[in-house]
Amino acid sequence: MTDSRTRAVVAGASMAGLLAARVLSETFDRVTLVERDDLPAEPVPRRGVPQGRHPHGVLARGVQVLDELFPALLEELAAHGAVVGDMQQDVRWYVDGHLLRQQPIGMQGIGLTRPLLEDRVRARVLALPGVDVVAPADVDGFVLADGRVTGVRIRRGNRSAGPQTTDVLPADLVVDATGRGSHTPAWLESQGLPRPAEERIDVGMRYTTWVLPRRPGDLGGDRACLIGATVARPRFGAALSVEGDRWIVGAGGYRGDAAPTDLAGFRDYVATLPASELCELVSDREPVDDPHTYHFASSTRRRYEQLTRFPDGLLVTGDALSSFNPVYGQGITVAALEALALRKVLAAGADRSARRFFRRVARLIDVPWDMAAGGDLRIPSVSGPRLLRVRVMNAYVARVQAASAVDAAVGRAFLLVANLTDPPQKLLRPRFAASVLLKARHAGPVAAPVAGSGSAVGLPRPREVSPAEAVGAEHDRPLRER
Ligand SMILES: Cc1cc2nc3c(=O)[nH]c(=O)nc-3n(C[C@H](O)[C@H](O)[C@H](O)COP(=O)(O)OP(=O)(O)OC[C@H]3O[C@@H](n4cnc5c(N)ncnc54)[C@H](O)[C@@H]3O)c2cc1C
Incomplete structure (x- = not known):
């Protein structure tokens, strides 16, 4: 990012792109979203977000951030049913x-429904001064000059409805929010730059x-x-x-x-x-x-923070950065927290903003990633590294969950952590742990290890990151999209 904040371009106008645009509009004169789909005027499912037909809950922390970024959004959503x-x-x-x-x-x-949430958030974002959307248009790649990204190449029009026209949108900052199928790793490689390592469960x-x-x-x-x-x-x-x-x-x-x-x-x-x-x-x-x-197919995390060579002027957010087993309901909340991280990085100036952003969000992602990975690794058929700390924590979380059935205060503490409102360390305080072990006995036998539940909690990790499986990029495909 240069010191100039004339224009930011956000690739992808789903939840992560909209939340990034909301924050960018505070400091950039103009923010342009580029979206592949022809955006519907009504809250209906769309092709680029096939998961939108499935249940979407927003964790409590995500609700708080949405309410902060869009005052009275909850009331507006309630008015829509x-x-x-x-x-x-x-x-x-x-x-x-x-x-x-x-x-x-x-x-x-x-x-x-997920389409209603996106519809209302999109309406709020597009009403902000200086924010516009180019849709339908495909982001085809980025413009690289002197080691920094200075714009995006786009193809305007709907690819299935005839020829598209190509164009370049100049930008002081580009944010990739194109979801799990993000082409940024492949684009980096095409420019002779390293791809981020990828972890997968x-x-x-x-x-x-x-x-x-x-x-x-x-x-x-x-x-x-x-x-x-x-x-x-x-x-x-x-x-x-x-x-x-x-x-x-x-x-x-x-x-x-x-x-x-x-x-x-x-x-x-x-x-x-x-x-x-x-x-x-x-x-x-x-x-x-x-x-x-x-x-x-898999929870996937791209480790951009580990790259030693990465062009300035480009950031990656949302599912393009990390996507979690959906049963934990974390994706939108993490995208919202990344938007807050972006706001902080922008406030601290332009210098080395990509490095600062990726480091900050890596720490943020550690918590939900460990929760999802820890919960999933309880299932014997799920492959991945079952480190001692994961096994110990799963055994303890099993007792927290059992105690939650008989003690509402334990349940409250557990839910605050599972909803990303409190840090996992809160469940490890000695007095709390002693109470958990006592109460768990009254809840019947604990089946250890215990399955992920959409609300598992991961062990606070030591700073060295577990050796996860580094595998090539993959994209899941919806089996059927009606
Ligand atoms: C089955 C399922 C259930 C889920 N349930 C929950 C839940 O309960 N709670 C929760 O918080 N999260 C849930 N998630 C995750 C959640 O859907 C995502 O985390 C959230 O939508 C944020 O995604 P995103 O904006 O990063 O990417 P996406 O929502 O995937 O959006 C990417 C956008 O980029 C556009 N795009 C892609 N390529 C291009 C291109 N080249 N040019 C221009 N535009 C492009 C797409 O059309 C799309 O609009 C679930 C996911 C799945 C799969």
């Missing part, structure tokens, strides 16, 4: 087969999702039910109440264990989950839509 409620009182969290004690935690959650998650009508009294008025996998039954389920008086219900498993796409088969599948709520919801009503599936 989103279901706002308490994260502990109104949600049934099943972790390792234990139902967390329900009581108010004072953290707000929102139940809504191969989870092979299969999602099958249905939308169902919601009736008064469903789940006793609770607004969501999240059922984590266990080692004995490595399958998850999620039911979120969303706008339009609907439930969005997803279920699936690890390493290709997919829930069927016929209703009878899906009903049988959810009957095998460690809790019965989803079964109750899907057994007595017809869905409002066909099912949708998604294959998420």
Whole structure:
């Protein structure tokens, strides 16, 4: 980045790109988003975000940041039908087969479809002075001059609707927010620069999702039910109440264990989950839509902070930097926290901004990455390094989860960490740990190790990073996109 802050260009106008643009608009005269999709005028799923058809929860920390960046967003979402409620009182969290004690935690959650969230955030961002969007247009690569990125090459128009025209957008700063399929590693290589190392946890998650009508009294008025996998039954389920008086219900498993796409088969599948709520919801009503599936091959982390040669003027954010097993619901919250990190880096000036940004967000990503990786590595079929600290922490988290079933205060502490509101170290304080070990005994036997649950917690890591599998780039493909 130069000292000039005339124009920033953001590649990709999904959640991470929009959040980055929001922050960039504070310091750049002009911020241009470039998006491949023809952006819809209504909150409907779109081709470039196939995961948008599946349940999306936002962690409590993410809700806080969204509310900070977009004042009164929660009220606006609620006015569009989103279901706002308490994260502990109104949600049934099943972790390792234990139902967390329900009581108010004072953290707000929102139940809504992913397209509604993006639609409202996009409306807010595009209303900011100096922010515009070029869509549909493909970002084709970056312009490199004297070791720094000075613009993006784009192809305007819809690639399936005829010839595209090429163009260059000059920029003082370019942010890649094009998601898991980001071409930045390949582009770096094409310029004779090193690619970032990549860490991967191969989870092979299969999602099958249905939308169902919601009736008064469903789940006793609770607004969501999240059922984590266990080692004995490595399958998850999620039911979120969303706008339009609907439930969005997803279920699936690890390493290709997919829930069927016929209703009878899906009903049988959810009957095998460690809790019965989803079964109750899907057994007595017809869905409002066909099912949708998604294959998420691996949690993937690109280690840009380790590169010794990287052009200034270019940053990478969101899923393009790290994407996590979706059952932990972390992606949007991490993108929001990266936007706050970007704000801090911009405030400190232009000098070595890429290096400072990647180092800062690497520390930020450590926590959710360890949570997701730790939880996933409890599942025997998931491959990856099971270091001693991961095994010890998983055994301890199993006891925290068990104690959460009998002690609402333990559940609260656990949820604050799982929602990225508190650091994991809080669960290790001696008095808290002693109470956990005592209470866990009253919750019945602990099945150790315990499956990831959409709310696992990782051990605070020593500064040296675990040797993870370095593998080549891969892109998951939705199995079916209707
Ligand atoms: C099944 C599933 C469920 C999930 N559930 C949750 C959840 O419950 N909670 C949560 O927080 N997160 C969840 N996530 C993750 C979440 O969807 C992402 O973390 C979040 O959308 C941020 O992604 P992003 O903006 O970085 O990338 P994406 O959402 O993938 O967006 C990338 C954007 O870039 C555009 N693009 C791509 N290439 C180009 C190009 N060359 N030129 C121009 N534009 C381009 C695309 O069209 C798209 O708009 C889930 C993910 C999956 C797969």
